Every structure is written in C-alpha cells, then in structure tokens.
Amino acid sequence: MELPIYLDNNATTPLDPRVLEAMLPYFTNKFGNAASRNHAFGWVAEEAVDYSREQVAKLIGCTEKEIIFTSGATEADNLGIKGVYEMYQDRGNHIITATTEHKAVLDTCKHLEKLGAKVTYLNVKEDGLIDLAELEAAMTEQTILVTIMYGNNEIGVIQPIKEISAIAHKFGALFMTDATQAVGKIPVNVNEDGIDLMAFSAHKMYGPKGVGVLYVRRKNPRVKVTAQMDGGGHERGMRSGTLNVPGIVGLGKACELCRLEMDGEAKRLSALRDKLEAALSQMEESYVNGNTQHRLPHVANISFKYVEGEGLMMAMKDLAVSSGSACTSASLEPSYVLKSLGLSDDLAHSSIRFGLGRFTTEEEIDYAIENTKKAVNHLRDLSPLWEMFKEGIDLSKIEWAEH
Amino acid sequence: MAYSEKVMEHYTNPRNVGTLNKDSKSVGTGLVGAPECGDVMRLQIEVDENNMITDAKFKTFGCGSAIASSSLATEWLKGKSIDEAMTIDNMDIVEELALPPVKIHCSVLAEDAIKSAINDYRVKNGLEPIELAKSHH
Numbered sequence: 001m002e003l004p005i006y007l008d009n010n011a012t013t014p015l016d017p018r019v020l021e022a023m024l025p026y027f028t029n030k031f032g033n034a035a036s037r038n039h040a041f042g043w044v045a046e047e048a049v050d051y052s053r054e055q056v057a058k059l060i061g062c063t064e065k066e067i068i069f070t071s072g073a074t075e076a077d078n079l080g081i082k083g084v085y086e087m088y089q090d091r092g093n094h095i096i097t098a099t100t101e102h103k104a105v106l107d108t109c110k111h112l113e114k115l116g117a118k119v120t121y122l123n124v125k126e127d128g129l130i131d132l133a134e135l136e137a138a139m140t141e142q143t144i145l146v147t148i149m150y151g152n153n154e155i156g157v158i159q160p161i162k163e164i165s166a167i168a169h170k171f172g173a174l175f176m177t178d179a180t181q182a183v184g185k186i187p188v189n190v191n192e193d194g195i196d197l198m199a200f201s202a203h204k205m206y207g208p209k210g211v212g213v214l215y216v217r218r219k220n221p222r223v224k225v226t227a228q229m230d231g232g233g234h235e236r237g238m239r240s241g242t243l244n245v246p247g248i249v250g251l252g253k254a255c256e257l258c259r260l261e262m263d264g265e266a267k268r269l270s271a272l273r274d275k276l277e278a279a280l281s282q283m284e285e286s287y288v289n290g291n292t293q294h295r296l297p298h299v300a301n302i303s304f305k306y307v308e309g310e311g312l313m314m315a316m317k318d319l320a321v322s323s324g325s326a327c328t329s330a331s332l333e334p335s336y337v338l339k340s341l342g343l344s345d346d347l348a349h350s351s352i353r354f355g356l357g358r359f360t361t362e363e364e365i366d367y368a369i370e371n372t373k374k375a376v377n378h379l380r381d382l383s384p385l386w387e388m389f390k391e392g393i394d395l396s397k398i399e400w401a402e403h
Numbered sequence: 404m405a406y407s408e409k410v411m412e413h414y415t416n417p418r419n420v421g422t423l424n425k426d427s428k429s430v431g432t433g434l435v436g437a438p439e440c441g442d443v444m445r446l447q448i449e450v451d452e453n454n455m456i457t458d459a460k461f462k463t464f465g466c467g468s469a470i471a472s473s474s475l476a477t478e479w480l481k482g483k484s485i486d487e488a489m490t491i492d493n494m495d496i497v498e499e500l501a502l503p504p505v506k507i508h509c510s511v512l513a514e515d516a517i518k519s520a521i522n523d524y525r526v527k528n529g530l531e532p533i534e535l536a537k538s539h540h
Contacts, residue, residue, distance in 0.1 A: 308441050310466035314406070314414055325441060325466070334441065346438035382420055382470060384445035384462040385438060400437030401515075 003318045005364045009204075009357030010153050010181060010299060011322060015250070016206035016358065022253040023208065026246035034243045035234060045245045052252025056213060059255040060198070061189035068214040068235045069248055073180040076199030076214035077104040079239060080176050083225025084145050084197065085112050088174075092142035096173075098122040098130050098159075099340045101149050104199075105178055109147075118142065126342050127291035128157035135164060139171040150179035150188065150198075154324065154337040154353060155290030156299030158182065165194030174223060180204050180212075184258030185296055186266060190215060196223050202247065206358055207254030211247030214239070261358075269356050270297035272365045276354060277302065279369040283376060285389070289338060289351060298356040301338075303347045306386040307379040312352060315375035319368055324351040346385075406467055407501035413471035418478045421460040423447040431524025433516040442469045442509065446476060446516035450524055454485045461516075468506040472496050472513040480517065485524070489533065491517055 006014070026048060034049045036042025053064040070076045085095065097109055099121050109119045120138045122130050130148060139146075146168035151158045165175040176197035182188050183198075184205030190198060201212035216238065217223045231240025258265075277300045281288055285305040301324075304312065309325030324335030325348075334348035343351075354368070380386040388395060406414070425432045429450055436443040442465030449458040459477035463470045475496055480488055496502070496510035515535075522532040 306464065308465050308469075310441075311414075311464075311470060314467040344439070345441075349438070349441040382417060382462055383464045384434065384443055385464045387422065387462060395438060400439070400443070401435055 001361070001363050001367065004320050005318060005360075005368060006320045007354045007356060007360065007364075007368060008320045008322050009360075010156075010353065010355035012203050012209065013206045013357050014359060015203075015208055016254065016257060018257060019207055019250045019253045023246045023250040026249050030245075032245070034245055035232065045243075048245060048249050049243055052248045052255075055252035055256045055259075059188075059259045060183060060215060061191055062215055063218065065236070066190075066215055066218050068216055068238050069243060069251075070199075070212045070214055070239055071210055071244070072203070072212035073102075073178060073199045073201035074104040074212075076201070076212050077102070077178055078108050079214050079225060079228050080197040080199055080216075081105065081108045081145065081147060082112065082228055083238070084174060084176070084223075085115075085117055086226035087224050088144045092140075092144045094118045094120070094140055094142040094144060096120045096122065096135065096138050096143060096146045096148075096168075098124060098148055100124050100128060100152055100154075100337045101147070102153060102178055102180070105147060105149070122148075124340050128152060128155050128289075128337075128341055129159060129291055129294065130164070132160065132163055132167065136167050139167065139173065141171075143168075143171055143173045145174050145176060147176040147178070147197075150177045150182035151185070151296045152290070152337065153181050154335060155301045155341070156181070156296040157290045158186070158294045158296060160294070161193045161195070165196075169194060174221075181296060181299075184255065184262070185298060187262070190217070196221070197225070202251035202254050205254050205258050208247050208250040211244050211251045213251070265358060266297040269360070272360060272362060273298055273300050273354070273356055275362075276300055276356075276365050276369060280372055283373060286376075287347065289341060289343065300354045300356075301351055302354070303338075303343070303351040304376045305347060305350055306383050306389055307376055308349050309351055312350075312375055312379055315378055316352075316371055319371055321355075322353045324353070325349045409500045410468055410471040410502070413474040413500070414467045417461075417470060417474040419458075419460050419474065419481075420462060422462065423449055423458065423460050428527050429524075431520040431522070431527065433519030433521075433523060435515045435519055436465070436512050438464065441465060442512055444469065444473050444512050444516045446473060446513070446520050448480055448488070448520050448524065450485060456480050456483050456485065456488060465509065465512075466506075468500070468502055469509040469512060471500055472502075472509045473516065475499060476513045476517055485521055488517060488521060 032041030032045035034045040168175040174196040183200040196217045198215040203209040289301040309323030324338045338348040423430045459480040461473040463473045493510040493514040
C-alpha cells in the first residue's frame with residue numbers, strides 16, 4: 001500500500017490507464033483537426049470524435065447528436081443555463097435552482113439575475129433533498145428552467161430527479177441537471193429521468209481534465225441553447241472551438257468503462273464506504289451528514305464534533321480528503337452546502353468528506369479508519385471544547401468573543 | 404497551501420498542552436475565539452509572587468496554524484514577567500512561524516489569548532484590567 005492514500009475522488013479522479021492508452025495516438029500521429037473535412041488527418045480525428053459521441057450517448061441513453069462537447073462541467077453549466085435563458089427569454093424569465101448547487105450553477109444564476117432573470121433558490125431539507133411541494137409551489141407561468149443537481153458533490157445525496165423533471169414539465173419548463181458526480185457512478189438515463197439538458201465532465205469518472213459534455217435534448221421537446229462563444233460554429237453551432245480530440249477520445253473511453261463496470265463497482269464502493277462510515281460513526285459525537293438512503297455509493301461526509309476540519313486533515317496526513325471547514329478556503333466561511341442542511345457553523349467546520357474511487361482498496365479503507373480515529377482522538381485531547389463538553393458545560397450558553 | 408516547517412513542528416509536537424486550575428488565584432485564563440468561527444484558544448498562565456510566569460498551558464480548537472500559534476505562545480510565556488508578556492506582538496508569532504496572510508488571524512487570536520489571560524490574573528488579584536488595543540479587529 002502506497003501513502004498518502006487518495007480519498008478525494010469527488011474533487012477529481014485519477015486517469016484510468018486504459019483511458020490514457022486510448023488517448024495517446026491522438027496527441028501524436030493522429031493529430032488532425034476534426035473539422036478538416038478534406039483530408040485523411042481530419043477524417044481520422046472526426047471518426048474518433050464520432051465514436052466517442054457514441055460511447056457517451058450509450059452511457060446516458062441518448063443519441064449522438066445530442067452531445068455537445070465542452071471544456072468541462074462548468075462550461076456546460078454556463079452554456080446550458082445562459083443558453084436557455086437567452087433562447088427562451090420571450091417565454092419567461094424565471095429560473096428555479098437550489099441552495100446546495102455547485103458554484104458553476106449558482107454563480108451563473110446570479111449573473112443572469114443582473115441581466116433581468118428572476119431566480120428562486122430552493123432550500124433543502126435537513127437530509128439535503130429538496131422539498132417537491134416547495135418546488136411545485138415555486139413554479140410560475142414565467143418559469144422557463146428548473147436546474148437541480150443529480151448527486152451532490154459534498155454530501156453525495158441524490159435528488160429525486162424523475163419527480164423534479166415531472167413537475168418542471170407539468171408547468172411547461174425545461175429541466176436541466178448538473179450530473180457531474182452521478183454520471184458513470186450510478187445509472188443515469190436522460191429519457192427515463194426526463195432530463196432536457198445535462199452537464200458532466202470526464203475527470204470525475206477516470207477520464208482527463210479539460211473535457212465535458214452538455215447533453216441537449218433533440219426530441220420531445222427539441223431544445224436549443226444560444227451559443228456563448230462566437231466562432232467556427234462547431235457542435236451544431238452551440239459551442240465553437242476546435243475540438244479537443246484526445247480529451248474527447250478519453251472521455252468516450254471513460255464512459256465506456258464506467259458503463260461496463262458500473263454495477264460491480266457501485267456495489268464494491270458502497271460496501272467499502274459503509275465499512276468506513278460504520279467504524280467512524282461509532283466514535284462519540286460524530287455525525288453523518290446528508291440522507292443515507294438516497295446517495296452516491298462512494299461518498300461519506302462526517303462531522304467530528306469539537307475538532308476543526310483543517311486541523312484534523314493535518315493530523316490525517318497520510319490521507320488526502322477534504323473538509324467543509326472554512327480554513328480550507330480563502331473565504332473563511334464554512335461550507336454553504338452543509339449550512340444549507342441546517343448544520344451549525346461549528347459542525348460544518350468539523351466535517352470531513354471521504355470520496356472513494358475505482359482504485360480504492362479495502363486495505364486503504366482499513367488504514368483510513370485507524371488513521372482518522374487516531375487523529376480525531378489526538379485533536380480532541382488538544383481541544384478546549386472537548387474538555388468543556390466532557391465536564392458537562394453547555395457550549396451554547398457561553399458568550400464567545402467572535403472575531 | 405503547504406505549512407511551514409515550524410508550524411508542522413509545533414503541530415506535531417505541541418508544547419504545554421493541558422489545563423491549570425482556573426480557580427486558583429495564581430492562575431490566569433484566557434478563552435478567546437468562537438466555535439462558529441472555527442477557532443477557540445484557551446491559554447492559561449501561572450504567576451508567582453514576583454509577577455513571573457512559572458507555567459503556561461493551552462488547548463486549542465482550530466487549524467494547524469492556530470494550534471502552532473498557541474503552542475509557541477506558551478513556550479514564549481514561560482519564564483517571562485507579566486510586563487514582558489504584555490509586549491508579545493502577533494507579528495512576532497507570524498514571523499517565527501512564517502504564517503501566510505490568510506493565517507494572520509491565528510496569531511492575533513494568540514496575542515488576544517495572552518492578554519486575556521493576564522487580565523484574568525490581574526482582576527483575580529484586585530488589579531485593574533489593562534485596556535486592550537482593538538486595532539486588530
């Protein structure tokens with residue numbers, strides 16, 4: 001077993017060697033521009049891109065013509081939301097999303113608010129799921145788009161996508177989902193789920209960074225988005241820019257591997273995750289964040305009360321994990337996702353996210369359990385809050401000097 | 404962001420972790436920060452009849468830099484007089500631990516904890532608390 005152990009697969013995943021192998025020729029002798037229609041170099045590249053489109057389409061149950069390649073999920077989120085807003089502006093200006101969305105969605109919506117859009121940010125329940133009745137109540141005749149993520153990046157909860165899309169469609173709105181954490185990990189089918197637009201990226205499913213997809217429905221209804229970049233009119237006019245052929249080839253291969261290996265892999269990962277979570281939640285004053293029924297198989301988010309997340313990560317120095325602690329970001333604000341669940345700031349500061357992946361072994365999980373337990377105990381020995389808790393002092397009654 | 408060697412060293416081998424009897428007249432306790440902000444420091448000093456700090460202990464809830472700052476503070480406090488202790492400035496801690504700008508608040512908290520412990524001791528012993536400059540906040 002090699003140290004440190006990578007347990008941050010929600011941030012990014014390592015490239016699968018089989019993906020790399022598929023990509024390599026397209027950096028060197030198969031270097032052509034997929035838009036070069038008049039020579040063999042172009043044809044070879046175009047053929048590779050078309051094949052990738054098939055591989056991607058097969059994974060999410062759509063047709064090849066519905067795949068728009070982008071630079072990643074952030075661009076796909078921007079293109080989907082801004083593109084729909086511009087295209088359907090005469091039908092209405094209302095967008096519905098949720099407070100726990102990724103910044104690529106939230107900040108895009110904020111941008112559109114400045115341009116005249118009305119945006120509803122739905123709160124989530126304590127378990128991280130949105131309230132369907134609240135969504136329905138928020139729908140108006142002006143609503144053109146509902147955009148709710150598939151699986152959450154911090155806590156892994158899976159939203160009731162079919163129910164959400166049904167509500168959106170009932171009111172004549174389009175339904176978009178940022179499925180970056182879900183595609184390749186669990187079955188996602190755009191027809192069964194009623195998805196009109198969907199963003200995701202390669203590097204969360206063992207593909208390369210810098211390439212992603214916006215799925216845009218072509219039938220029932222035919223959806224159009226206004227391009228956000230001017231240029232050569234690639235990707236059926238929706239996304240100009242020379243195609244990243246090696247990246248696209250890698251994305252296709254990554255999708256194919258995920259499709260073939262998903263069933264076994266999801267079972268294996270959820271068993272490992274459950275083992276990790278069971279062991280760590282046995283510790284005193286530790287809490288699992290988010291709904292534990294409806295969630296991705298590979299994520300566990302746990303708060304260890306009375307220790308601070310960044311300090312804890314330093315003690316877990318052989319483990320690469322992430323924390324909702326403020327100290328990990330420049331903003332000094334703890335995770336807005338955890339706060340949306342109604343977690344107090346101190347519990348949000350105390351959270352650790354474990355993200356398992358294809359290359360995680362049971363031996364690594366066993367090591368992670370021991371390492372984390374030791375670190376939590378070590379930091380609690382250093383924590384004045386833990387000492388006060390043990391003395392029976394009610395910390396909420398203390399007047400803290402906030403700084 | 405990588406941590407400086409000195410932060411790592413204090414974090415790995417924190418000095419003077421522990422608790423003094425907060426009810427003793429010779430002990431001053433400073434508890435600063437807030438759980439909501441992600442750092443709480445408790446720093447305690449034991450002072451003899453000559454106003455010399457004979458012992459110092461801390462416990463900190465916070466990031467590595469906060470733990471290192473308080474560990475360093477207890478190390479510096481031991482053997483100093485109260486007057487000397489009052490002169491410890493947060494920038495001395497920043498310099499010693501090579502804290503990056505986003506971690507300066509950890510050193511500020513440590514300075515506040517020192518002064519708050521000294522004031523607790525003074526008040527217990529019938530002295531006026533020292534007016535603290537609020538320039539950091």
